[in-house]
Amino acid sequence: MTKTPLNTDNIIQRVLDKDIRAAGRLMRWVDDDLDKVKPLLAQLFEHTGHARIIGITGNPGAGKSTLVNQLIKELRQRGKTVGCIAVDPTSPFSGGAILGDRVRMQQHALDSGVFIRSVATRGNLGGISRSTPAIVHILDAMKFDVILIETVGVGQDEVDIVRLADTSVVLNVPGLGDDIQASKAGILEIADLLVINKADRDGMQRLRRELRTMIELGDFEENDWKPPVIETIATSSQGIDNLADAIFKHLEWLDTHQDQKHEVELERHHHxxxxxxxxxxxxxxxxxxxxxxxxxxxxxxxxxxxxxxxxxxxxxxxxxxxxx
Amino acid sequence: MSQSTPSRNYRVLIGKPGLDGHDRGAKVIARALRDAGFEVIYSGLHQTPEMLVNIALQEDVDCIGLSILSGAHNTLMPDVVKLLNEQGASDIFVFGGGIIPDEDIPKLKDQGVLEIFTPGTSTSDVVEFLTKACEKRHS
Incomplete structure (x- = not known):
């Protein structure tokens, strides 16, 4: 292990060499928005564009962290390396945050094919931090195959993730009753995949019916991607293989529909x-x-x-x- | 919004190495640090020193707080310090809390643990100590 202190001259090379400490430090600089970071990120940009970016969003308590943990496991079994950004809210009063998503992702702490970074929103709305796109670039430049972004569970307004992700996964849980009605509109607009997590709970059939009806009522053209509904029980890893299949199916669909793919890319950079x-x-x-x-x-x-x-x-x- | 919000947030990993499942102390400290403007990464229970050091590097924390109530502090705490040194990350400082006999404290400090907080320490003392230590690290 090299003992040379990290500085602005060596950090990019070390990130490209997949040095964990260098990557962690650069992410910190990004989060603290230091002036020196922009030229560094500019150097990094030419090394990005390989990773597939998956956004996971849903209400608080929907099981995002647990699902992400299982998804990391599934992707590792399929030979993919995984970067993960877990976003949690910053307290508006103290500016501090408790970042607890790792509690459910412990089993990956020693796997060099997995890099997990906890990020606080630091006042940003929209479900992710301002730093999240740059942190994606860093993980991308380290050549992680898939980057999972777990948003803050804020409800119906996490549109920022759509602009960043190739595939947006929206989690629902049975039994929320009228809340489902309320959140329908927003959900359909951003979801590439709809997941019913905690599918062993009462109300699953009804939720599935509602989601399917909602999709049927959607204004899809022949060439459009129609979001599938996938049932999972993340705590016991049921349905996770189906979810992974659906994610790859959507990515393949993007690859074979260049117009849509360009649109996603343009929207991302535009934003x-x-x-x-x-x-x-x-x-x-x-x-x-x-x-x-x-x-x-x-x-x-x-x-x-x-x-x-x-x-x-x-x-x-x-x-x-x-x-x- | 609070004016005391620092432009740069200090980051701290609160870890529970070893086999005890008593995490109330860890959670109280995590909450107090959050309320003081720290970003606190909580590891969850039953971590090995290797796991904690790997998390610390990925998260680029300023310090690691180890909460140990199992009596294994004399091996676990120095192990974390040693692993940090091996990774060229000796600038990340380690502090500890829990049921630590007085006579063990000087030995732990000799092995690179910066401070030990025993039961009865007020959270504001912990916050003050860590704020100063983090300020020093960034100066």
Missing amino acids: YIGLVAMGEIERIVQHERASERWSEQLEKVRTREISPYEAAQTLLSYIIEAKR
């Missing part, structure tokens, strides 16, 4: 470029807030000489001019 640009703008504005001219504008708004809208416009024009 990410926007995200990076927004971050940059936020940083510039944050920096501007400490400036003299900001204080000047602020005072003018306080005395109601100008409106906040005019102040913002003036400050923006300063920034744009300085950038020219």
Whole structure:
């Protein structure tokens, strides 16, 4: 094991050499949003694009971590190496987080073909952290075959995962009654695969009927992918092989439908470029807030000489001019 | 939103190595650290030192907290320190808690364990100690 300290000059090579410590550290830098990271990630990008990205989402308590754990096991048996990003919420009050998804993924801790990273949302909405796309790039560059992303269980608003994943898996559980009705619309739009987990519970038949009806009512064209409904009992690994089959079937479908595949890829990069640009703008504005001219504008708004809208416009024009 | 939120979050792994299943202490500490703004990765029960060190590297934590109530601290804690050194990760510091006899504490510290917190320690003392130690690590 090399003992040279990690620095910005050697970290990318060491990530490409699959050095666990280097990868862990680079992910930390990404999460902390340090300025030095962007040029590094830019170097890494040409080594990405091989991994298949699978998003797993669903309500809190739907069994995402348990299912992901079983899926890792199944994928390993099929000879695939697996990177996994497990996202948990940051406390809005303290900024801290308890990242407990690993508790259900212990059996993979010594397998060099598995890399699990716990990530906190750090205030980001949409089910994943702002850092998640870059962490995917890092795992991709380390040549993991499949990258599983387990989102925060926030309910119906985890659309960000769709833009990032090749295949989005949405977990449902029987017995939630009217909640199912409420979540239908959102679920259909983002799911490539629908899973009924805890399929041994009361209400399974009804849920299956509802999901199937919902799909039948969907506006699918002949060439469209129609989400299958897969039943699993993740705690006893039942149905996991079917789930893995369905995932690979969807990936194959993407490979044979280039138009759809390009759309997925375009949407992914389109979204990410926007995200990076927004971050940059936020940083510039944050920096501007400490400036003299900001204080000047602020005072003018306080005395109601100008409106906040005019102040913002003036400050923006300063920034744009300085950038020219 | 809180103003005390640090721009950089310290990350800590709370581990339960060995065979005892008493994780209340570990969970209390995890919660206290979360409330102080730490990102806490909890390993779950029955981990080996090898598993914990591998997790620590993947998660790039600042420190590992080991909760041991089985009496096996004299082997498990130094094992974690030794494995970290072997991986070139001696900058990740190790602290411990649980039922640790007073006479064992100096021996553990000699073997590289930074601090031991025994029953009765207030969580705010633990938080303060770790915050300082993490600050020092990043300075």
